[in-house]
Every structure is written in structure tokens, then in C-alpha cells.
Amino acid sequence: MLEIESLCVHYGRREVLHRMTLAPMQAGRVTALLGPNGSGKSTFMRGIAGLVRAEGRIRLGGKDLSSLAVGERSRLAAYLPQSLPPTVHLQVIEAVMVARRAGEAVSAECALRDSTDVLEELGIGHLALRYMDELSGGQRQMVGLAQALVRRPAMLLLDEPLSALDLRYQFAVMDVVRRETRKRNIVTLLVVHDLNIALQRADDVVYMRNGRLVAQGSVMGVTTPEVLGDVYGVETRLEVCPRGLPHVLVDGIIGEDA
Amino acid sequence: MSSNEVKKALGDGSSEEMTRLATRLTGIQTAYVQLTRHRVALLSVLAGLILLSLLLDFSLGPAGLGPRALVHALLNPSSGTNGVIVWHIRLPYALMAILVGCALGIAGGEMQTVLDNPLASPYTLGVSAAAAFGASLAIVLHWHIPYVPETWMVPLEAFLFAVGSACLLEVVARARGHSTTMVVLFGIALVFTFHAFVALMQFIADEDALQDLVFWTMGSLTRADWGKISVMAVGCAVVLPFCFRAAPALTALRLGEDRAASYGVDVKHLRMMSLLRISVLSALAVSFVGTIGFVGLVAPHIARRLLGEDHRFYLPGSALCGCLIMSLASIAAKNIMPGVVIPVGIVTSLVGIPFFLAVVLRKGA
Numbered sequence: 001m002l003e004i005e006s007l008c009v010h011y012g013r014r015e016v017l018h019r020m021t022l023a024p025m026q027a028g029r030v031t032a033l034l035g036p037n038g039s040g041k042s043t044f045m046r047g048i049a050g051l052v053r054a055e056g057r058i059r060l061g062g063k064d065l066s067s068l069a070v071g072e073r074s075r076l077a078a079y080l081p082q083s084l085p086p087t088v089h090l091q092v093i094e095a096v097m098v099a100r101r102a103g104e105a106v107s108a109e110c111a112l113r114d115s116t117d118v119l120e121e122l123g124i125g126h127l128a129l130r131y132m133d134e135l136s137g138g139q140r141q142m143v144g145l146a147q148a149l150v151r152r153p154a155m156l157l158l159d160e161p162l163s164a165l166d167l168r169y170q171f172a173v174m175d176v177v178r179r180e181t182r183k184r185n186i187v188t189l190l191v192v193h194d195l196n197i198a199l200q201r202a203d204d205v206v207y208m209r210n211g212r213l214v215a216q217g218s219v220m221g222v223t224t225p226e227v228l229g230d231v232y233g234v235e236t237r238l239e240v241c242p243r244g245l246p247h248v249l250v251d252g253i254i255g256e257d258a
Numbered sequence: 259m260s261s262n263e264v265k266k267a268l269g270d271g272s273s274e275e276m277t278r279l280a281t282r283l284t285g286i287q288t289a290y291v292q293l294t295r296h297r298v299a300l301l302s303v304l305a306g307l308i309l310l311s312l313l314l315d316f317s318l319g320p321a322g323l324g325p326r327a328l329v330h331a332l333l334n335p336s337s338g339t340n341g342v343i344v345w346h347i348r349l350p351y352a353l354m355a356i357l358v359g360c361a362l363g364i365a366g367g368e369m370q371t372v373l374d375n376p377l378a379s380p381y382t383l384g385v386s387a388a389a390a391f392g393a394s395l396a397i398v399l400h401w402h403i404p405y406v407p408e409t410w411m412v413p414l415e416a417f418l419f420a421v422g423s424a425c426l427l428e429v430v431a432r433a434r435g436h437s438t439t440m441v442v443l444f445g446i447a448l449v450f451t452f453h454a455f456v457a458l459m460q461f462i463a464d465e466d467a468l469q470d471l472v473f474w475t476m477g478s479l480t481r482a483d484w485g486k487i488s489v490m491a492v493g494c495a496v497v498l499p500f501c502f503r504a505a506p507a508l509t510a511l512r513l514g515e516d517r518a519a520s521y522g523v524d525v526k527h528l529r530m531m532s533l534l535r536i537s538v539l540s541a542l543a544v545s546f547v548g549t550i551g552f553v554g555l556v557a558p559h560i561a562r563r564l565l566g567e568d569h570r571f572y573l574p575g576s577a578l579c580g581c582l583i584m585s586l587a588s589i590a591a592k593n594i595m596p597g598v599v600i601p602v603g604i605v606t607s608l609v610g611i612p613f614f615l616a617v618v619l620r621k622g623a
Contacts (some may be wrong), residue, residue, distance in 0.1 A: 094290075
């Protein structure tokens with residue numbers, strides 16, 4: 001369970017996150033972090049991961065993350081940055097082994113075994129011996145996920161894992177994230193921009209605007225035209241298709257005629 | 259095999275599926291072990307080529323000594339002219355080429371990683387330009403440091419300025435949060451600044467000093483002697499283990515700064531220590547043999563192609579490629595024009611420029 005109380009982040013004198021307190025986020029559930037550009041979503045994730053200095057209280061499974069050393073914190077909370085893994089001349093298996101061994105005394109044999117296992121679990125075992133600079137964006141993002149999961153974290157922090165991916169890979173990555181979150185019983189928090197993917201694949205949502213929490217709860221519980229209007233400034237309708245999947249339809253910008 | 263197949267194999271425990279999965283897992287692991295062995299073998303081949311090149315470098319030269327004369331002089335250091343040629347010219351030059359190549363190769367390899375720039379080399383930092391200015395002060399203005407022998411003045415002042423420039427760079431980089439772009443831009447500024455100072459020194463130098471300074475900036479192994487070789491060897495022996503120790507963290511850094519930081523790597527500390535190692539290695543090399551271009555750029559590229567970017571192999575590979583390039587350049591410098599030893603810096607630049615263009619054009623493509 002992830003508990004966040006009064007989380008503040010400053011860039012210089014500018015306060016980017018304003019005392020954010022969230023209801024506890026349960027293990028085994030995927031929470032999508034939504035909001036317009038500049039609302040502080042990435043800063044929020046980086047603050048939890050310890051990549052920027054943050055004030056407030058962050059507890060994961062009862063442990064105070066801010067009191068942990070960098071290495072121990074990075075083992076508990078795996079952070080996947082916005083950018084795709086770069087096109088380095090490393091084989092996929094090596095790139096995953098690097099993630100397994102970085103900051104931790106793990107034998108090469110153990111790292112090799114764990115890395116092979118996680119690649120197979122994600123269905124990308126066939127890429128293990130390919131070089132990173134030969135892979136497509138979607139394949140590299142799957143490797144990025146493998147790098148995060150191979151560290152056996154208690155929490156996954158995924159910063160826009162779907163950006164730069166085609167539609168098929170967006171759903172493929174989300175399905176893998178959901179499956180692994182449940183199987184490993186970990187807390188997963190991810191930033192996405194596509195509302196419909198978030199509504200269909202996440203369990204919970206957190207809406208942010210201007211570094212402040214707007215709403216938090218189950219997907220269908222808190223996603224309303226009013227909340228979306230407040231967060232994005234757009235007029236929306238929420239409809240459920242014949243297959244039972246929720247869809248957000250955007251009619252226009254609030255205050256402007258169509 | 260798709261994730262569903264894996265899931266199914268793990269879920270229903272079907273022996274056929276389990277066997278297939280086990281074979282697959284073993285296959286990847288076996289292939290990785292073979293790759294590792296292949297890389298170790300490649301490093302061994304490089305080491306073998308260096309030994310061969312060292313032997314050639316030692317054997318060939320304007321004096322035209324035969325194998326028997328060489329062996330005799332090697333076993334009898336006081337055997338007249340041949341003893342002097344072997345012990346004071348051939349061996350020091352050949353060994354210095356190896357050591358300088360090693361220092362520049364590994365410094366270039368680390369620099370391309372920490373600056374995330376395939377065109378970075380020790381010269382991007384302005385270290386060699388600063389060293390040239392330090393040397394010019396000793397050669398042109400005859401600045402002397404008390405209690406230091408005359409023959410050590412030029413390398414010592416070159417070294418002090420090289421390390422000083424690196425310290426200045428580190429201070430500025432730290433003030434700006436170790437931004438990669440900042441480090442490169444400040445390095446370029448240092449290059450132009452020190453080149454201007456060296457040009458000023460050339461302008462005010464008398465004829466003899468000007469000749470010495472120009473020759474120094476060309477880069478030559480003819481300044482090598484056993485004392486300098488000892489200092490260079492000790493420098494490499496002290497610094498290299500720290501480079502190899504940082505290899506896993508440097509590989510993580512190649513995956514991106516945020517990614518490395520999220521794995522628990524202290525990126526700022528890693529980058530600072532790496533710049534320090536680069537400064538010491540390149541300052542040592544430049545101060546003893548003058549400006550040697552392109553080895554620090556070319557060697558890491560060859561190592562990357564041969565060995566990939568796992569820095570456990572890439573860094574030793576960069577060092578060995580640097581050794582081999584310098585040793586081959588040393589052979590070429592002595593044998594391109596009969597009876598004349600061309601400054602080795604000219605040879606490395608002539609070989610390096612086409613390679614540099616190839617890298618740039620390939621990036622552009």
C-alpha cells in the first residue's frame with residue numbers, strides 16, 4: 001500500500017506540487033495519473049522515486065521511503081522514465097542485466113537467470129539476443145518494463161510509458177502492466193494522456209491540475225464530465241459502448257462555441 | 259513464444275510446454291555465456307596484436323638493426339651505439355606509445371559515455387589545449403619551478419595546466435548541475451581560449467623557442483625516457499582499476515541519466531569521478547608526448563563495434579584499441595619516410611580524420 005501525505009516539490013522558489021495528500025493506493029491495482037501538461041504529474045512521480053527533492057511523507061508497505069538510502073529506495077520503487085531506452089549497442093539481455101545488477105550485489109548467474117525469466121514472462125524472450133539499436137520503439141518500451149520489473153520492486157512508477165508507441169503497442173503495454181501488477185501484487189502508478197486507455201485499463205485514477213489533487217478514486221467513480229471539465233477545460237460526455245467499455249467523447253473547449 | 263504461451267506453460271504444467279520453455283531459457287543463457295567468451299577472446303586477440311605490434315615497433319627503425327643485433331643489444335645494454343638505440347630510443351618509444359594509447363583510449367571511452375556524445379574525446383575538454391599552453395610557458399618564457407630538473411619542466415607545466423583546466427571545468431560544471439551540454443560547451447570554450455594563448459606565445463617566441471613549441475604541439479614519442487615511462491605506467495596502474503570498477507554504473511548511465519538514477523546510481527558522483535579520471539589520464543599522456551589527436555575518439559568507436567557497450571568489455575577494449583592504434587602509428591611514423599621519424603601526432607591525425615568524417619557522415623545518414 002502506498003500512502004502519500006503533504007507531498008511538496010519546489011524547483012528553486014517555485015512550488016510545483018502543493019501539499020498533495022492522497023488516499024492509500026492498494027497493491028495489485030493500477031492507478032492512472034491524469035492531468036493537462038504542466039500539472040505536475042511527472043514531478044509527482046519523480047518525487048516519489050526520489051529523483052527530485054520532495055517534502056512530505058511517502059510510505060510504501062509501512063516503510064518511510066524518504067528515510068531510506070538511495071539504493072534501497074530504488075529497489076522498492078522502480079521508476080520508468082518518459083524517454084524510451086536509448087539505442088545503445090547492448091543486447092536486450094545485457095540491458096536488463098544491467099538494471100538487475102545496478103546498485104545491488106547480484107551475481108552474474110543470478111542476474112542472467114532473473115533477466116531471462118522476466119523477458120519470457122513479458123513475452124519478449126525472442127528479443128533477448130537482439131541489440132537495442134535494432135528494436136522498434138514499442139519493443140524498446142517493453143525492454144524498459146523488463147528493466148523495471150527485473151528489480152522485483154514493490155512499486156512501479158511509469159512516466160508516460162505509452163508515449164511514442166503505436167495503438168497496438170499502447171494496449172499491449174497496458175495489458176502487460178495490468179497483468180504483472182496483479183501477479184506480483186505491486187502498487188502501480190502511471191502517467192498517461194489517453195483518457196480512454198486509462199478508463200479501460202486502469203483500476204483507479206488520480207486527476208491533477210496545477211500541482212494540486214482534483215479527484216481520486218475508482219475509474220468510473222470519479223470520472224465525470226464536471227471533473228474532466230475542471231481538469232482539462234473541455235466539454236465531455238462519458239458513454240459506455242455495447243461491449244461495456246467506457247469512452248470519453250470530447251465536444252469542445254468550455255466557453256467556446258463548436 | 260508469446261506471453262500467453264509462457265503463461266500457459268507455467269500454468270498447466272504441461273511437460274511438453276515446460277520442456278520447450280526450459281530449452282528456450284537455457285538457449286538464451288547459453289548464448290549469453292558464449293557472447294561473453296567471444297568478447298574475452300576478442301580482448302585476448304587485441305592483446306596479442308599489441309604484443310606483435312610492440313615487437314614490430316621495437317624491430318623497425320631508421321638504424322636498420324637486424325634481429326641478431328637487436329637481441330644482442332637487448333641483452334647487453336652497454337653494447338655501444340646499438341645498446342643506446344635499443345635501450346634509449348626503440349624500447350622507450352615503443353612502450354610510451356602503448357601507455358599513451360591506453361590512457362587516451364580509456365579516457366575517450368569514458369568521456370563518450372559520461373558526456374553522452376560519440377564525438378567526445380579528451381580534447382573536447384580542452385585538456386590538451388591547456389597542456390600546450392603550459393608547455394609554451396616553459397618553452398617560450400622559461401618559467402621554472404624550483405627544485406624541478408630542467409628536463410621535467412615542460413611536461414610538469416603541461417600537466418599542471420591540463421589538470422587545472424579540468425578542475426576549472428569541474429567547478430563550472432558543478433555550479434551548473436553537471437549538465438552534459440554545459441560541460442561540452444565549456445570544454446570548447448577552453449579549447450579556443452588556450453589555442454589563442456598558445457598563438458600569442460608563438461607570436462612572441464624567438465626562433466628556437468618557436469621551433470620547439472611547434473614540434474611539441476605536433477605530438478612526438480621522441481620525448482620518451484624511462485623516468486617518464488615509469489610515471490605514465492604508475493598513473494595508468496593507479497587510475498585504470500577505478501575505471502573498471504565504475505564499469506557497471508557507466509553501462510547503466512548509457513541507458514539514460516534518469517534510468518541510471520532510478521537504479522540507485524549516484525549519477526553526479528559517477529560523472530565527477532569519471533571526469534577526474536579522464537583528466538588525469540589525458541593530462542599525463544599529453545604532458546609527456548604533446549598533442550596526439552583522434553586516438554581518444556577512434557579507439558572507443560572500434561571497441562564499441564567489436565565488443566558492444568557493456569563497459570566491463572568496452573573500457574578494456576577502448577584501452578587496448580588505443581594501445582594498438584598508437585603502436586601502429588609509431589611504426590608508421592618511423593617507416594613512412596626512410597631515415598626520418600615523423601611526429602606521431604601527425605600520423606594519428608591523418609588516420610583519424612577519415613574515421614572522424616565516417617562517424618559524422620554515418621550519424622548524418
